[in-house]
Amino acid sequence: MDQKQVTPMNYHHFLIIFFPIQGHINPSLQLAKNLVRNGAKVTLATTSRGLKQIKSLPTLKGLSYASFSAGQDDDESQFQKDFLRYMADLRRIGPQSLTNLVQKFSADQExxxxxxxxxxLPWVAVVARDLQVPSAFFSNQSATVWAIYHRFFKSQDGIHGDIFSLLPIELLGLPLFSSSDIPSFLLPDNPVSGFMLPMMQEHIQVLEEDPRSFVLVNTFEELEQESIKAxxxxxxxxxGPLIPSAFCDGSDLTDKSFGGDLFSKSEDYIQWLDSKPKSSVIYVSFGSLAVLKKEQKEEILHALVESGRPFLWVLRSSNSEEEEEQVHKMIENGVKGDGIIVPWCSQVEVLSHQSIGCFVTHCGWNSTLESLVSEVPVVGCPQFSDQTTNAKMVEEVWGIGVRAKANGENIIERGEIKKCLDIVMGDEDRGKRMRENAGKWRGLAIEAVKEGGSTHNNLKRLLEITMMDSNPSTHSL
Incomplete structure (x- = not known):
């Protein structure tokens, strides 16, 4: 590709490839939006199935969309029922399809x-290297989690052998990380470790082999200074934080470039929240992937009712008709307090509502950042993956919540949940400090994304180091 002859000196074209699940879609969209606002052209690309999954594609000058083939990517059941086969098809078919897409952009003088x-998607970096295009890994998890991955998988003095004998993990400036604090799939008895461990090792190896590559992390310097250094x-x-800027800067909460109002007052749950006192409502949501056991749902429901506080619980539909019927009966028979249960809500919208006083969450990274920017303290109930690490940071480092402890059957009992709610929403010193810390981190997040802030400057720097020059194959920090 002879890019020198067709591009001006200040030309930027970012091709962002994301995996088609909700936790990856949202930060990728926001990263694209921020880059476009700083003068870049951005193309967001995923599988055909993933592109169809985005219900409303934002419209913004300089932002476009593309897709590539994953073989079975038009078959929803394939993705849901046989994930490993889907990933194998994606790795087999994706590289050539992506290569064709990149070459088409070049032929079109873009x-x-x-x-x-x-x-x-570690294979994307290999495609980029073969095409002599600089690449960057985009981590939609925290810098702390990525530092732990690095500690495990780096080629020199990484952890090779019995993981348990090498715990706890030490990261400079942070508390020790035990087996219950590290990402769950790092443990050999985890059901997905056979897939995740080789993939993470490949990610690290690919990055180590290309000194021109770099890592973009959905965080901000003030929040994870030590981990970023690591x-x-x-x-x-x-x-980061990669959430809509209106929620960070307190500006008018409309964004016509992204298809209309970010807030939709037509939803019943918003009207319900409007009727509640400030900081009085418990918001409960466990993200788009976690599947709660029936027993866990019952414990949460009883804890909420017994707390005596109003609550909004997002309880996703189940694929099991029997379980759905059980949940409906549980709700009909159990909700005697002041609460509502909905199958979906706009989470950032809810968290930013003045009536929300606490977030009972799985501690996924997107949810953690959204609660932090919204100044809402949390009760962490991690389920898997990086959620355990995030919950530890929430409680022990950032001081914006507590981590609920599960029993021997990995169920968090109602008494434990209620105790945590009383701490976070109560008038004792610990709860007050959490609310003060939440306010502090919100302020720092807002400063980071403002002009002259750390994240704002980093985006400018990113544009500078990826700018086309007289030798486009040489990009470095």
Missing amino acids: PVTLLVYSMF IANFNAISV
């Missing part, structure tokens, strides 16, 4: 200047 890829050799750049 060459890609940086190829950004997310978790589950991955400095990967040229880590913090570009």
Whole structure:
């Protein structure tokens, strides 16, 4: 590709490749939006199935969309029922399909200047290298989690052998991380470790082999200063928090470039929230992937009712008709307090509502950042993956919540949940400090994304280091 002859000096074209699940879609969209606002052209690309999954594609000058084939990516059941086969098809078919897409951009005189890829897609970096296009890994998890991955999988002095004998993990400036604090799939008895461990090792190896590559992390420097330093050799750049800017800067909560109002007052739950006193409502949601056991749902429901506080619980539909019927009966027979249960809500909208006083969450990274920016303290109920690490940071480092403890059957009992709610929403000193800390971190997040802030400057820096020059094959930090 002879990019020099067709591009001006200040040309930027970011091709962001993301995996088609909700936790990857939202931050990828926001990263694209922020880059466009800083003068870049951005193309968001995923599988055909993933592109169809986005219900309303934002419209913004400089932002476009593309898809590539994953073989079975038009078959929803294939993705849901046989994930490993889906991933194998994606790895087999995706590279050539993506290569064709990049070459088409070049032929159309819109060459890609940086190829950004997310978790589950390490092969994208190989495609970029073969095409002599600079690449960056986009981590939609925290810098702390990425530092732990690095500690495990780096080629020199990484952890090789019995993981349990090498615990706890020590990261400079942070508490020790035990087996219950590290991402769950790092433990050999985890059911997905056979897939995740080789994939993470491949991610690290790919980055180590290409000194021009770097890592974009959905965080901000003030929040994870020590962890960002720990991955400095990967040229880590913090570009978060990646949530709509209106929720950070307190401006008018409309965004016509993204298809209309961010707030939709037509929803019944918003009208319900409007009727509640400030900081009085418990918001409960466990994200788009976690599947709660029936027993856990019952414990949560009883804890909420017994707390005596109003609550809004997002309880997703189940694929099991029997379980759905059980849940409906549980709700009909159990909700005697002041609460509502909905199958979906706009989470950032809810968290930013003045009536919300606490967030009972799985501690996924997107949810953690959203609660922090919304100044809402949390009760952490981690389920899997990086959620355990996030819950530890929430409680022990950032001081914005508590981590609920599960029993021997991995169920968090109603008494434990109620105790945590009383701490976070109560008038004792510990709860007050959490609310004060939440306010502090919100303020720092807002400063980071403002002009002159750390994230704002990092985005400018990212544009500078990816700018086309007289030798487009040489990009470095």
